[in-house]
Amino acid sequence: MSLLDYFRTPKKNTASLAKERLQIIVAHERSKRGTPSYLPQMQKEILAVISKYVDIDKEQVKVNLDKNDQVSVLELNVTLPDNESQIR
Amino acid sequence: MSQIIVVTSGKGGVGKTTTSASFGSGLALKGHKTVIIDFDIGLRNLDLIMGCERRVVYDFVNVVNDEANLNQALIKDKRVDNLFLLPASQTRNKDALTREGVERIFDQLTNEHNFDYIVCDSPAGIEHGALMALYFADEAIIVTNPEVSSVRDSDRILGILASQSRRAERGEDPVKERMLLTRYCPTRVASGDMLCIEDIEEILAIPLIGVIPESGDVLKASNSGSPVILDSESNAAQAYSDAVDRFLGEEVPLRFITEEKPGLFKRLFGGKG
Ligand SMILES: Nc1ncnc2c1ncn2[C@@H]1O[C@H](COP(=O)(O)OP(=O)(O)OP(=O)(O)O)[C@@H](O)[C@H]1O
Ligand SMILES: [Mg+2]
Numbered sequence: 111m112s113l114l115d116y117f118r119t120p121k122k123n124t125a126s127l128a129k130e131r132l133q134i135i136v137a138h139e140r141s142k143r144g145t146p147s148y149l150p151q152m153q154k155e156i157l158a159v160i161s162k163y164v165d166i167d168k169e170q171v172k173v174n175l176d177k178n179d180q181v182s183v184l185e186l187n188v189t190l191p192d193n194e195s196q197i198r
Numbered sequence: 199m200s201q202i203i204v205v206t207s208g209k210g211g212v213g214k215t216t217t218s219a220s221f222g223s224g225l226a227l228k229g230h231k232t233v234i235i236d237f238d239i240g241l242r243n244l245d246l247i248m249g250c251e252r253r254v255v256y257d258f259v260n261v262v263n264d265e266a267n268l269n270q271a272l273i274k275d276k277r278v279d280n281l282f283l284l285p286a287s288q289t290r291n292k293d294a295l296t297r298e299g300v301e302r303i304f305d306q307l308t309n310e311h312n313f314d315y316i317v318c319d320s321p322a323g324i325e326h327g328a329l330m331a332l333y334f335a336d337e338a339i340i341v342t343n344p345e346v347s348s349v350r351d352s353d354r355i356l357g358i359l360a361s362q363s364r365r366a367e368r369g370e371d372p373v374k375e376r377m378l379l380t381r382y383c384p385t386r387v388a389s390g391d392m393l394c395i396e397d398i399e400e401i402l403a404i405p406l407i408g409v410i411p412e413s414g415d416v417l418k419a420s421n422s423g424s425p426v427i428l429d430s431e432s433n434a435a436q437a438y439s440d441a442v443d444r445f446l447g448e449e450v451p452l453r454f455i456t457e458e459k460p461g462l463f464k465r466l467f468g469g470k471g
């Protein structure tokens with residue numbers, strides 16, 4: 111790099127900033143894509159059913175949908191309390 | 199069997215209509231019977247870019263509603279053989295197009311008129327009109343500008359093609375997606391102010407079908423109502439022509455993607471931008 115180039119180089123390369131920001135937002139938006147619209151409502155209803163039997167926190171029911179080319183896997187993860195008294 | 203190509207982008211004003219006009223003309227120049235359909239209902243524009251605005255009598259919606267037949271609505275281009283235009287209507291009702299209606303017209307264009315290519319100029323956005331334009335597509339040309347919001351919107355359109363096209367709904371082979379990068383300024387890329395080709399390819403991860411440089415000839419072409427591809431001296435025209443060749447399966451190296459070092463003559467007297 112010549113001395114002249116040094117003075118000409120802008121302080122921050124805005125194109126690389128654009129690329130970084132795009133990579134992050136695009137990855138985020140892709141991960142949300144394809145989740146069926148019924149998922150949030152289903153999550154609520156599952157929580158309601160479990161709450162009928164166990165005193166459980168919203169945070170302890172996790173619903174996750176994983177999509178492959180061939181299959182979709184619905185993963186339901188419930189952390190039950192170890193305390194007997196919380197079982198209704 | 200006609201191939202249905204949608205020219206789409208999500209973001210508005212990135213060059214879909216410019217591309218539809220030039221790409222469609224390019225296919226016809228190569229001897230393929232081609233029709234370009236303006237899906238921008240309410241905002242008819244393709245007729246102006248193609249220079250046939252005064253020949254519009256019936257439009258796409260008239261044909262869908264059986265108020266006219268296709269022969270009455272199709273406009274045959276006066277410069278290029280094998281090229282036809284189906285103009286959009288100026289009705290305010292954006293829901294005037296139905297899938298059944300559009301499918302019926304596509305069937306006629308395929309079976310009765312024997313078109314090789316049906317090029318659909320999509321409106322901006324991700325609403326009814328844009329969804330209708332891409333629903334039946336076999337191929338998609340994603341028009342992208344080297345600019346953050348355009349790249350992001352292109353990615354959204356890719357998501358929609360993968361989930362809401364007819365091919366996706368039927369579980370057929372996916373729509374073949376390719377990116378056309380337009381309004382590219384090698385000088386600004388070199389100075390670090392514009393995303394470069396490789397960056398955008400990396401983010402969108404779809405094959406590139408061409409790079410159209412930013413060019414003053416595009417405005418001149420639209421002023422005179424002639425697709426820029428016909429201005430064969432112009433860099434933009436040559437870049438569009440290359441893109442058509444690639445679409446048709448030829449291997450053509452990219453041009454006009456590096457900073458042009460103006461010669462002495464150009465520096466003294468200025469040149470085409
Ligand atoms: N390669 C280019 N160089 C310079 N100007 C361009 C280029 N391509 C397109 N333009 C200009 O950009 C503007 C928008 O182009 P165009 O109408 O084709 O976009 P569009 O995506 O169809 O817009 P809309 O979303 O409104 O339908 C026009 O003024 C056109 O002249
Ligand atoms: Mg347009």
